[in-house]
Amino acid sequence: MARSIVSIDDLSNEEIEAIFRLADQYLAEMGTPGRPHRVQGRRRDAESYILATIFFEPSTRTRLSFESAMLRLGGTTISSADPNSSSAVKGETIADTVRVCENYADLLVIRHPHEGAAKVAAEYTSVPVINAGDGSHEHPTQTLCDLYTLRAAQKEKGAAPGIESLRDMNVVIWGDLHHGRTVHSLVFALARFGARIIPLAAPGCEFPEHVQQRLARDYNCFPLSRKDVDSLPEDALPADVLYVTPDQPHQLALISNVWFQLSEKQQASIRSIKSIDAFYSTRLQRERLAPGQQVGEYPVIDSQFLKEKKYRQAQVLHPLPRVDELSYDVDQDQRGVYFKQASYGVPVRMALIAALLELQPSLLGAERKRNYPGYQHADGLECSNSRCVTRQEAERRYLVPKFSIVDANVPILRCAYCDHEQRPQAVGRASTHKYTTELAEWQQIHAQDLVFFLNEQQALNAGYQLKKTGRSSSSAALAAQPSE
Numbered sequence: 001m002a003r004s005i006v007s008i009d010d011l012s013n014e015e016i017e018a019i020f021r022l023a024d025q026y027l028a029e030m031g032t033p034g035r036p037h038r039v040q041g042r043r044r045d046a047e048s049y050i051l052a053t054i055f056f057e058p059s060t061r062t063r064l065s066f067e068s069a070m071l072r073l074g075g076t077t078i079s080s081a082d083p084n085s086s087s088a089v090k091g092e093t094i095a096d097t098v099r100v101c102e103n104y105a106d107l108l109v110i111r112h113p114h115e116g117a118a119k120v121a122a123e124y125t126s127v128p129v130i131n132a133g134d135g136s137h138e139h140p141t142q143t144l145c146d147l148y149t150l151r152a153a154q155k156e157k158g159a160a161p162g163i164e165s166l167r168d169m170n171v172v173i174w175g176d177l178h179h180g181r182t183v184h185s186l187v188f189a190l191a192r193f194g195a196r197i198i199p200l201a202a203p204g205c206e207f208p209e210h211v212q213q214r215l216a217r218d219y220n221c222f223p224l225s226r227k228d229v230d231s232l233p234e235d236a237l238p239a240d241v242l243y244v245t246p247d248q249p250h251q252l253a254l255i256s257n258v259w260f261q262l263s264e265k266q267q268a269s270i271r272s273i274k275s276i277d278a279f280y281s282t283r284l285q286r287e288r289l290a291p292g293q294q295v296g297e298y299p300v301i302d303s304q305f306l307k308e309k310k311y312r313q314a315q316v317l318h319p320l321p322r323v324d325e326l327s328y329d330v331d332q333d334q335r336g337v338y339f340k341q342a343s344y345g346v347p348v349r350m351a352l353i354a355a356l357l358e359l360q361p362s363l364l365g366a367e368r369k370r371n372y373p374g375y376q377h378a379d380g381l382e383c384s385n386s387r388c389v390t391r392q393e394a395e396r397r398y399l400v401p402k403f404s405i406v407d408a409n410v411p412i413l414r415c416a417y418c419d420h421e422q423r424p425q426a427v428g429r430a431s432t433h434k435y436t437t438e439l440a441e442w443q444q445i446h447a448q449d450l451v452f453f454l455n456e457q458q459a460l461n462a463g464y465q466l467k468k469t470g471r472s473s474s475s476a477a478l479a480a481q482p483s484e
């Protein structure tokens with residue numbers, strides 16, 4: 001089965017470094033004289049391959065850098081870049097689109113407004129799929145460009161070469177952290193590489209709950225509470241919350257009071273934060289705001305702001321396009337690396353394409369496995385996120401909601417497509433059509449037979465009856481039970 005990249009988690013740390021080494025090689029061999037971050041010329045490695053870019057949302061950098069990367073590798077590109085001229089306007093589903101397009105190309109790069117769309121695409125085709133942005137969810141290849149830029153900056157500062165140089169970096173993530181897909185993929189990667197994440201959200205644009213839950217659950221990466229931050233020296237931090245990855249894994253269920261769970265060494269290292277290594281600025285994602293949604297004062301980076309001592313070494317990154325959050329007066333500053341970051345899009349995407357098309361031997365290993373048990377059933381619970389691909393009218397014709405059980409005790413289900421989490425309130429057996437609110441019982445039910453419900457009403461609506469336990473049940477169920 002072809003490897004696809006729909007989340008940054010689809011690549012291991014070692015694979016990311018292998019892709020970066022190949023990108024280094026392309027830059028060394030094809031770099032433009034005087035502009036070493038820009039590749040020029042054409043190889044022949046991919047001459048028998050075609051890449052398709054299928055974009056249902058606007059794009060300049062991502063689509064063109066993918067197409068440029070494929071052309072520089074010697075391959076050919078085809079493109080459907082205008083959603084209004086594709087069959088989606090006629091009601092075609094993602095599954096049908098990719099099943100058709102796999103006959104025209106060897107690699108599909110897809111951008112779509114619905115969260116989880118790239119995963120659906122990957123499930124319905126036999127050629128590799130790359131997620132070029134799925135709604136507010138993820139944008140893993142932008143993260144590769146971001147990490148590559150940070151790695152290059154660290155190397156210039158004298159750090160040992162390699163992605164490991166990101167460990168203990170202090171990175172401020174700036175702007176619209178709620179709707180921006182680039183920052184979501186980026187924080188998961190930063191957490192994995194052991195960087196400290198300092199979120200500075202515009203008021204009303206804080207990280208969504210599912211991102212915070214995933215940071216905590218999957219990466220052991222927790223925010224310090226306000227109290228903890230207040231107890232730090234005054235000049236230590238520029239923001240309200242700091243996410244840290246404890247150096248010892250531990251089993252925490254709660255994310256408050258984390259300070260006391262950290263080792264002495266970790267506490268000392270946080271106290272010693274005196275400077276910022278990088279700012280990652282992002283624009284307000286206006287197109288994703290709810291109707292009438294207001295956003296507080298949006299943070300702006302300009303040359304005046306960068307004069308502070310603690311920002312002396314800070315690189316300024318931005319996925320672009322910028323609007324007002326990053327002043328043009330930073331363009332002349334050595335620390336503004338955002339155009340380099342955009343330029344790295346070509347060698348990094350060349351390396352990713354080469355890896356997925358296996359133009360280079362053994363760059364990628366086997367597909368990464370998730371640690372959580374899966375759950376899927378057509379009855380019962382659906383994803384709580386209305387922007388999830390599983391909730392869209394066209395895709396509902398064939399998609400069955402699918403989840404990972406990320407906390408077996410409670411239990412907590414995470415949508416396999418968009419990562420939103422929820423707690424079901426009832427569990428049933430499909431074979432008997434009985435349900436119970438004793439949620440721990442799910443562990444005794446065979447996977448094929450297991451059905452989770454959002455609440456009792458949903459179970460009753462699906463024709464399930466409350467299982468008799470001898471204990472008192474909730475009023476909703478009693479009211480709906482026929483007298484026996």
Ligand code: NCD
Nearest residue numbers: 061062133182283319320321
């Ligand atoms: C970003 C995107 O599309 O998510 N752009 C990009 O791919 N470089 C960021 C944005 O649109 O703000």
